[in-house]
Amino acid sequence: MSEGQAEASMFEDQTEGAWISAYGTLANGTGVFIAIRGGGDEFKIEFARNVTHQRCAEIARDRSYGAFKWVPRQIASFAQVEGARCFAEGDPCKLTCKGLGCMCHPTLRICVSKSVGGAASEKLSPASVSHARSES
Numbered sequence: 763m764s765e766g767q768a769e770a771s772m773f774e775d776q777t778e779g780a781w782i783s784a785y786g787t788l789a790n791g792t793g794v795f796i797a798i799r800g801g802g803d804e805f806k807i808e809f810a811r812n813v814t815h816q817r818c819a820e821i822a823r824d825r826s827y828g829a830f831k832w833v834p835r836q837i838a839s840f841a842q843v844e845g846a847r848c849f850a851e852g853d854p855c856k857l858t859c860k861g862l863g864c865m866c867h868p869t870l871r872i873c874v875s876k877s878v879g880g881a882a883s884e885k886l887s888p889a890s891v892s893h894a895r896s897e898s
Contacts, residue, residue, distance in 0.1 A: 772826070772828075773819075773822040773823060773826075773827050773828060773829055773830060773868075774828065774829035774830075774857070774866075774868050775819065775822075775829070775830060775831075776829050776830065776831040776857065776858040776859075776865060776866060777815060777818075777830075777831050777832045777833075778858070781832070781833070781834050781837060782815060782832075784834075784836075785834040785836055786815075787814060787815040787816045788814050788815075788816060789814060789815075789834050789835070789836070790812050790813065790814060790834075790835050791812075791813065791814070791815070791832050791833050791834040791835045791836075791837070792809060792810065792811055792813070792832070792833045792835070792838070792839075792840045792843040792844070792862075793809065793810035793811075793813045793817070793818040793821060793830055793831070793832055794807065794808075794809055794830065794831045794832075794833065794843060794862075794863050794865060795807070795808045795809070795810070795818075795821065795822060795825070795827040795829070795830045796808075796827060796828050796829045796830070796865045796867065796868070796874070797825070797826075797827050797828065798827075798828040798867075798868065798869060801869075802867070802868075802869035802870055803870075805828070805867060805874065807863070807865065807874070807875060807876040808827075809840070809843065809844050809863075811840040812840075813832070814832075815832040815834075818830045818831075818832045828867075828868040828869070829865055829866065829867075829868045831858070831865060833862050837862075838862050842862060843862045843863050844863060844876070845863075846861055846862035846863040846864070846875070847861070847875070848861045848863065848864035848873055848874070848875035849861060849864075850864060850873040851864070851873055851874065851875060852872055852873065852874075853872065853873045854871060854872055854873075855867075855871055855872060855873050856871065859873035859874075861873075861875070863875050863876060
């Protein structure tokens with residue numbers, strides 16, 4: 763989580779610290795965002811291409827996303843991030859989840875990705891997927 767940003771903007775930065783150290787906050791990459799709906803059981807994973815870490819933080823703040831992860835293009839292409847599987851899907855998490863497109867749901871504290879249920883819906887440069895957790 764970025765120092766001071768989480769309290770002010772209410773989003774979590776789940777970017778790996780090593781990536782920021784190696785590539786800085788102004789290198790281009792892919793943004794992965796989680797939008798929380800209702801009480802948190804409904805969420806949407808969205809992607810943005812060719813964005814800096816700094817721009818991801820602005821997008822997360824401006825669009826009230828629950829969390830974001832920035833993946834530098836030196837680590838993976840947009841297609842690799844968008845197509846990545848989350849091998850920890852449904853596992854408990856604290857701050858982040860391993861995997862390019864895998865996010866730690868900020869309220870449920872489980873690993874989630876676009877691979878959970880549903881097909882592609884509306885586009886945020888260029889793909890997003892809606893999900894709702896089923897009550898069992």
